[in-house]
Amino acid sequence: MNKLLVFIISFLFTCGLVFSQKLTHEVYFDTDKYEVPSTEKNRLLLFISTLTDVDIESISIYGFCDDRGADTYNLKLSQQRAEAIKSIFSNNEISESLITNVDGKGKVLLKIVDEKNILKIRGLNRKVEIIVKPKEPEPEPEPKKEVVEVNKKKTEAEQIRSKLKAGDKIIFENILFKTGYARITPESKKTLESIAEALVERDNIYFTIQGHVCCTKYSRDAVDRRTKKRNLSEARAKFVYDYFAKKGVDKRRMRYMGMRRKFPLGGDPKYDRRVEILITYVGDENQ
Structure with missing residues (x-):
C-alpha cells in the first residue's frame, strides 16, 4: 500500500513538472551594444519558430550587462537590449499581449573562476534571457449533446455562390497561416480548395485579395521569415492569388495587396x- 502511495505521489509530482515546464533562450550582445548581432538574431528566429504550436501563457524578457560601466548606464543598456528582443518578437507575429515582462536588470557580477576566462564570462553576461511559459493543458471537456443549428453561418464558398455586390467583403475565417510565414496551416487546405472551386464556378465576379498580419506595432507589416522581407501581408495575399490561378481562376479577375x-x-x-477578398465588380450571370 505504501509503495502504491509513493508511486502516485511521484507520478503527480512529475506531471506537475511537465505542465509547468518553461522554454528558455538566451541572446548575446557585443560590448556596449543593444543591436542584436545577425548570428544571434538567426538563433532567436529559430527559437521563435519552435513556438508556433505552443499555447503560450506569458513571455518574460530580461536584459543584462557585464560588470563594467556605471550602474545607471548598465540599467539603461540592459533595458534597451530587452526592448530590442521584444521588437523582434512583435515583428514576427508574437502578440505583445503575451509579453508580460520586459526588464533591464543591469550588470551581472563577475564570478572569476579562472583569470583566462574573464572575457568569455563577461561575454556570456551581456545577454537577454527569454522565458516562455506555456499554458497548462485544460481538462478534457465533457461531450456535448448534438444540437441542430438553425441559423448556421455560411461557409466562404457558400458566400461566394450567394448574391454579391461590389464592396462586399468575405473574410476567410477558416484559412489560417503559420506564424511568420505566407503558407497556410494544413487544416486550412481543404477550405481553400473549396473556395477556389466556388470562384471558378462563379466567373462573373472580380475581386482583390487582401492579406493581413497580427501583432506588429504602428500598423507595420510583419517580416516574412522565409524571405526576411517586411512584406508578409502581401506575401500571404500572393500565396492565395497563385493558388487560385493554379486552380483555374482567371488572373484578369484578381489582384492582390498587403494590408499590413x-x-x-x-x-x-x-x-x-488572415486573407479576405473584396468584391470589386459583379457582372451578369450569363457573361
Whole structure:
C-alpha cells in the first residue's frame, strides 16, 4: 500500500513538472551594444519558430550587462537590449499581449573562476534571457449533446455562390497561416480548395485579395521569415492569388495587396493572420 502511495505521489509530482515546464533562450550582445548581432538574431528566429504550436501563457524578457560601466548606464543598456528582443518578437507575429515582462536588470557580477576566462564570462553576461511559459493543458471537456443549428453561418464558398455586390467583403475565417510565414496551416487546405472551386464556378465576379498580419506595432507589416522581407501581408495575399490561378481562376479577375496590420479583428491573434477578398465588380450571370 505504501509503495502504491509513493508511486502516485511521484507520478503527480512529475506531471506537475511537465505542465509547468518553461522554454528558455538566451541572446548575446557585443560590448556596449543593444543591436542584436545577425548570428544571434538567426538563433532567436529559430527559437521563435519552435513556438508556433505552443499555447503560450506569458513571455518574460530580461536584459543584462557585464560588470563594467556605471550602474545607471548598465540599467539603461540592459533595458534597451530587452526592448530590442521584444521588437523582434512583435515583428514576427508574437502578440505583445503575451509579453508580460520586459526588464533591464543591469550588470551581472563577475564570478572569476579562472583569470583566462574573464572575457568569455563577461561575454556570456551581456545577454537577454527569454522565458516562455506555456499554458497548462485544460481538462478534457465533457461531450456535448448534438444540437441542430438553425441559423448556421455560411461557409466562404457558400458566400461566394450567394448574391454579391461590389464592396462586399468575405473574410476567410477558416484559412489560417503559420506564424511568420505566407503558407497556410494544413487544416486550412481543404477550405481553400473549396473556395477556389466556388470562384471558378462563379466567373462573373472580380475581386482583390487582401492579406493581413497580427501583432506588429504602428500598423507595420510583419517580416516574412522565409524571405526576411517586411512584406508578409502581401506575401500571404500572393500565396492565395497563385493558388487560385493554379486552380483555374482567371488572373484578369484578381489582384492582390498587403494590408499590413491596419485592420486587426481583435481577440485571438491567429485570426489576424488572415486573407479576405473584396468584391470589386459583379457582372451578369450569363457573361
